[in-house]
Amino acid sequence: MMRWILIAVFWVLLVGGALVYQEGRERSLVGAGYVAKELCSCVFVGGRELASCRPDIPPSMERVRADLGADRVRAYVPYFAERIARFEPPFGCVLY
Amino acid sequence: MRRRLVLLPLALWLLGAALLPTQPAGVPWPTERWAEGPPAGEVDRAALQAAGDALFAPVGRGGLPDTRALLAVQGGRLVWQRFADGFGADSPFRSWSMAKSVTNALAGLLVRDGKLALDAPAPVPRWQRAGDPRRALTLRHLLTMTSGLDNADGGDGAGSYVARILFGDLASDTARGAEQAELDHEPGTHWAYSTATSQIVSAIVARTVGGGREGVDAFVTRELRAPLGLRTLVLEFDPAGTPLGGGYVWASAADWARLGLLYLRDGVWDGRRILPEGWVDFTRNVAPAENNGTYGAHFWVSAKPAEDQFQTLRPGIEAFQMNGNAGQYVVIAPDRDLVVVRLGEMHATSWAQLNDRLGAFIQAFPQQAGAAR
Numbered sequence: 155m156m157r158w159i160l161i162a163v164f165w166v167l168l169v170g171g172a173l174v175y176q177e178g179r180e181r182s183l184v185g186a187g188y189v190a191k192e193l194c195s196c197v198f199v200g201g202r203e204l205a206s207c208r209p210d211i212p213p214s215m216e217r218v219r220a221d222l223g224a225d226r227v228r229a230y231v232p233y234f235a236e237r238i239a240r241f242e243p244p245f246g247c248v249l250y
Numbered sequence: 251m252r253r254r255l256v257l258l259p260l261a262l263w264l265l266g267a268a269l270l271p272t273q274p275a276g277v278p279w280p281t282e283r284w285a286e287g288p289p290a291g292e293v294d295r296a297a298l299q300a301a302g303d304a305l306f307a308p309v310g311r312g313g314l315p316d317t318r319a320l321l322a323v324q325g326g327r328l329v330w331q332r333f334a335d336g337f338g339a340d341s342p343f344r345s346w347s348m349a350k351s352v353t354n355a356l357a358g359l360l361v362r363d364g365k366l367a368l369d370a371p372a373p374v375p376r377w378q379r380a381g382d383p384r385r386a387l388t389l390r391h392l393l394t395m396t397s398g399l400d401n402a403d404g405g406d407g408a409g410s411y412v413a414r415i416l417f418g419d420l421a422s423d424t425a426r427g428a429e430q431a432e433l434d435h436e437p438g439t440h441w442a443y444s445t446a447t448s449q450i451v452s453a454i455v456a457r458t459v460g461g462g463r464e465g466v467d468a469f470v471t472r473e474l475r476a477p478l479g480l481r482t483l484v485l486e487f488d489p490a491g492t493p494l495g496g497g498y499v500w501a502s503a504a505d506w507a508r509l510g511l512l513y514l515r516d517g518v519w520d521g522r523r524i525l526p527e528g529w530v531d532f533t534r535n536v537a538p539a540e541n542n543g544t545y546g547a548h549f550w551v552s553a554k555p556a557e558d559q560f561q562t563l564r565p566g567i568e569a570f571q572m573n574g575n576a577g578q579y580v581v582i583a584p585d586r587d588l589v590v591v592r593l594g595e596m597h598a599t600s601w602a603q604l605n606d607r608l609g610a611f612i613q614a615f616p617q618q619a620g621a622a623r
Contacts, residue, residue: 180418184408187417191498199484199500200342209312210595214407237417245463246486246498249421 182218182235187249189218190229194239194247197222268568268585270516270530271618277326279520280508281479284328291324294614301611302332305604310597316577318594319343319503323511324615325587331503334594342482342500343593346574350448352485352509353495354393354533354548355525356455358517359473361389362526365458368393373454376429383433391437392451393547394537395444398435401428402442412445416497423490425453441542441556445496448548452495463491477519478512480505497574503591510572510580510589513549534570534582546570561601564609577604586615 189211196207204222211218220229227247230236239247277285289298305317315334319341322330333341345352360366366373368390377384384399391397403412411431414420420427428446435442456462459469467485475483482505486498501509513533517525533547543556550562552569562573563581572580577599579592590612596604 181408184413184418187421188413191417195344195486195498195500199486200344202336206312206314206336209310209314209597213311244467244484246484246500248487248489249417250489 179234182231183237185215185218186229186231186235186237188229189215189220190227190237190239191247191249193220193222193229194227194241194249197227198225198241198243199246270514270584271587272518273326273515273520274587280326280328280504280511281477281520284323284504284507285326286328289322289324289329289615290327291618292616297610298330298614301607301614302330304607305592305611306332306334308598308603310595310599314595316595316597316599317592319591320593320611321503321507321591322611322615323507323589326511328504328507333503339504340482340502342484342502343506343578344574345499345501345572346497346576346578347445347448348506348572348574348578348580349485349495349497349499350445350548351572351580352499353448353451353455353493355474355509355512356470356493356495357389357393357451357548358525358529358533359469360455360458361529362523366454368532372450373457374429374450376426387437389451389454390547392447392454394441394539394542395447395545395548396438396441396537396539396542397444397447398433398437398440399431399442399444399447400434401431401444401446403445404443412496415446415449416494421488423492424449424488424494424496425456425490425492429453439539441537441539441545443545443560448496449492449494451548452493455495456492463487463493466491466493473524477522477524478505478508480508503593506572506580506591506593507589510582510591513570514582514584514587514589561605563612564605567609567612569612577601579608581608581612583612583615585617586612587618588612588615 193207196202218229226240228238239249241247306315308316310316318334318337320332369388372387372389387397401411415424428449456466459465482502484500486494513530516530533549536551541556543554544551544559549570550573552563552567555561568585569581569583577596581590
């Protein structure tokens, strides 16, 4: 009996964990996309410093990290999502 | 379509809307540079200064004022401008949804040239299969946000249509993502604000112009940047080459004011008709729909909002405007011969505060007998 209970708990945890991960991944993809696009455009089109742009990102996206490259911004949530926005003048920043 | 555009000024006059004022004699068009001067007429200068100060007072994250740029053009002259530290006359500012109004201009240019028509079926290839009810949709439905498509901006943040279109799973090809929406209302009857719909219009513009993003950018240069002197205007694109006409255009405060002046002057610039006759009246006329009180055609109108609609400015101001997230405003007030541009953020400012303070700033300028009927 106990064995069947443990198997059921295992499957519940597995499926629940997968659903939670999927939900978190989808939200992280949007969040990383937002941060990559906003920061890329702010820096390369708006002509501002990254440190000036970052406070304009809503606090709800604080966990999204961002790296500034020569022509791009990489934004990511570790283990969940990564997005890149690339400056392609004269067309602004393109989110990939 | 032409008859409807021509009849609109008469309808607006009957409804009491101010006529669009022409550029005063002796005031040069700001294609190269703005004619500058102090506010003219019975301007309440103390109220103007106080309202300007109040707009710059809230300081948000990063230690910057929420208002980054505030500019007023009265009678075609630049009469007031102020920038937050670190920003200036050449600083480009992002539009958020004011991009929709630029999309209105691009569609208008193509209607002027006879390449698009307001009341013809919207040229969206995916909708042209026999039996597809979206074949009934027109450019007018799309521009007035009365398409009836199930693609409104609201809803859960990350899962909302607008988030998915601009940043999520639909961002790689915004047109494809937006065009997949199905009808959930009869076209022309129900209003729903939708960035996805603006992406559908943007894709129609891009396909009609042709040549990919290079073709669109060259078209914008030829038809808008060059004649108006818009030296800082940048349209951003998705990876598939569709302009992000629902949310991402950049321009300096002065260039946003030039775009506002184009609409204040009924689509005419320095003797040349840029937008077709009647287009601006179509744009600033509240679109008929059961739940719409404040939306024209990719522009907002200062009027009584329907339930759940955005209050764009405090009552008592007759204007139509470009509006964007975080408090972007290009207000066009014909009865004051006025364009006011406010750009920035809303970290420490509510919409009610911003509307009230911006309203006070606008109302410091007098209504002009020559501009209103």
